[in-house]
Amino acid sequence: xxxxxxxxxxxxxxxxxxxxxxxGTGLALRGFKTVIVDFDVGLRNLDLIMGCxxxxxxxxxxxxxxxxxxxxxxxxxxxSDNLFILPASQTRDKDALTVEGVERVLNxxxxxFDYIVCDSPAGIEKGAHLAxxxxxxxxxxxxxxxxxxxxxxxxxxxLSSKSRRAENGEKIKENLLLTRYNPERVENGxxxxxxxxxxxxxxxxxxxxxxxxxxxxxxxxxxxxxxxxKSDAGQAYSDxxxxxxxxxxxxxxxxxxxxxxxxxxxxxx
Amino acid sequence: xxxxxxFRDRKKSTPxxxxxxxxxxxxxxxxxxRNQPDYLPQLQQExxxxxxxxxxxxxxxxxxxxxxxxxxxxxELNITLPERP
Numbered sequence: 001x002x003x004x005x006x007x008x009x010x011x012x013x014x015x016x017x018x019x020x021x022x023x024g025t026g027l028a029l030r031g032f033k034t035v036i037v038d039f040d041v042g043l044r045n046l047d048l049i050m051g052c053x054x055x056x057x058x059x060x061x062x063x064x065x066x067x068x069x070x071x072x073x074x075x076x077x078x079x080s081d082n083l084f085i086l087p088a089s090q091t092r093d094k095d096a097l098t099v100e101g102v103e104r105v106l107n108x109x110x111x112x113f114d115y116i117v118c119d120s121p122a123g124i125e126k127g128a129h130l131a132x133x134x135x136x137x138x139x140x141x142x143x144x145x146x147x148x149x150x151x152x153x154x155x156x157x158x159l160s161s162k163s164r165r166a167e168n169g170e171k172i173k174e175n176l177l178l179t180r181y182n183p184e185r186v187e188n189g190x191x192x193x194x195x196x197x198x199x200x201x202x203x204x205x206x207x208x209x210x211x212x213x214x215x216x217x218x219x220x221x222x223x224x225x226x227x228x229x230k231s232d233a234g235q236a237y238s239d240x241x242x243x244x245x246x247x248x249x250x251x252x253x254x255x256x257x258x259x260x261x262x263x264x265x266x267x268x269x
Numbered sequence: 270x271x272x273x274x275x276f277r278d279r280k281k282s283t284p285x286x287x288x289x290x291x292x293x294x295x296x297x298x299x300x301x302x303r304n305q306p307d308y309l310p311q312l313q314q315e316x317x318x319x320x321x322x323x324x325x326x327x328x329x330x331x332x333x334x335x336x337x338x339x340x341x342x343x344x345e346l347n348i349t350l351p352e353r354p
Contacts, residue, residue: 146288153296157303189283196289200296 002110005117005244006135008159010151012122014143015179018215019237020119021049022226023139026241028083029226032114035074038088039131040121041096047087050077051222061089064101070108079227084113094126102130124158133163137173139206139244143180144192149200152176156203175206177240182211184256194254207240209233210253309333316346324350 007020017040024036038046041061047053052075058068063086077083086109089096109116120131132138138159142152156174165172178197185191194208214231218224226241228234232253242249313333320326330349335342 146292149292150295150299153299157300161303186285189285192285192288192292196285200289200292 002113003115003137004106004110004135005115005137005139006120006132007117007139007141008120008128008132008155009141009148010122010124010128010155011143011148014141014148015209015215016122016141017046017049017119018219018225019139019141019177019179019209020046020117021224022234022237023241023244024115024117025077025080025083025224026226026238027115027117027244028077028080030241030245031082033082033112034115034117035084035086035109035113036117036119037086037109037131038119039097039127040119041088041127042090042092042094043121044088044090046085046119047075048222049219050085050224052077052085052087053222056087059087059089060105061091061093061096063105064096064098070105097126097130099130099133103134106134124154129158129162132159132172135159135163135172136165137175139175139177140201140203141177141179142197142201144178144182144186144194144197146192149192149197153201156201174203175244176201176203177206177209179209180211181208181253183254187256194251205251206243207236208251208254209236209240304337306335309335316348320348326350 005023007016007023009016017038020036024034028034036046036050037060038044039060040046044059047056055075058073060073062068063070063073074084074086077085086105106116118131118135121127132155140152140155142148159172159174160166163172176198178194181194182191186193194205198205210232212225212231212233214228214233215225218228218231218234225231225233226237229238236253239249239252313331316333317326317328317331320331326348332345332347334345334347336345
């Protein structure tokens with residue numbers, strides 16, 4: 001049975017698309033047939049993060065309108081046979097996505113895929129609403145910062161009231177993914193800690209992604225950061241995917257790295 | 270950790286703890302509002318309109334709250350009337 005996972009946050013710039021790309025790729029690399037759907041109509045960016053921007057021919061809105069079929073529209077990832085991308089449209093028409101249209105496309109995708117990862121746009125407008133409406137599970141991406149935490153709580157409220165599952169009296173499984181975490185600043189009392197954010201949002205923690213130079217490096221190249229297996233962020237995302245699949249593994253990268261004498265002297269990172 | 274850090278750490282409020290405290294308050298407040306039915310603000314307005322037909326009252330002196338206890342909802346209405354001249 002296909003599972004629909006929405007990656008959402010409310011606030012922009014916290015790492016939804018980076019996370020969608022990483023989790024989708026991680027699931028595909030573990031053998032699950034996965035499609036990542038970009039719901040950010042008008043501001044498509046998943047294609048760039050996945051490195052397939054030059055292969056976009058048709059998009060989500062074309063598919064909904066019947067201008068193209070699934071085979072023509074889905075872009076197959078070059079790194080994994082199990083991974084496909086459904087790009088958002090660049091149209092400025094805000095009403096291009098409809099509940100019926102999205103439901104029809106998702107139902108068609110469910111026939112062939114194990115996981116459907118919905119990359120939500122920021123805000124609480126139509127795109128964000130539709131991205132979460134059909135979800136079975138949610139990954140709430142949060143930065144350890146006041147406005148992001150508040151917006152995440154707002155999204156949790158919407159998930160439990162304005163979704164198909166909520167309307168049917170069922171629950172969406174909620175997961176907290178804390179990104180751009182800086183353990184050094186937490187130790188100095190300058191940044192909210194993992195447990196602070198857990199206390200406030202009180203949902204299960206899926207993972208903590210450290211603030212990392214690897215993320216920009218990966219997006220510059222159009223490679224999901226999870227493919228960078230040597231990087232801290234890549235490993236943290238891999239752990240998160242394992243937990244999403246039900247494995248219980250300890251959290252890493254929560255402590256500041258102790259600097260050695262040489263690092264102290266020369267200020268290297 | 271130097272001796273100065275030790276003294277600094279003894280200060281109660283770090284930027285992070287202030288952030289946490291502010292968030293806990295605003296999130297609790299917003300959750301309370303989220304759970305109230307949509308008609309509550311309008312109900313409050315209409316009650317104020319009716320009462321002010323008879324008694325001059327201050328908008329701030331009317332409190333409407335809906336409490337849910339198990340399977341029973343309690344609508345609490347609290348109006349402070351002005352002191353008699």
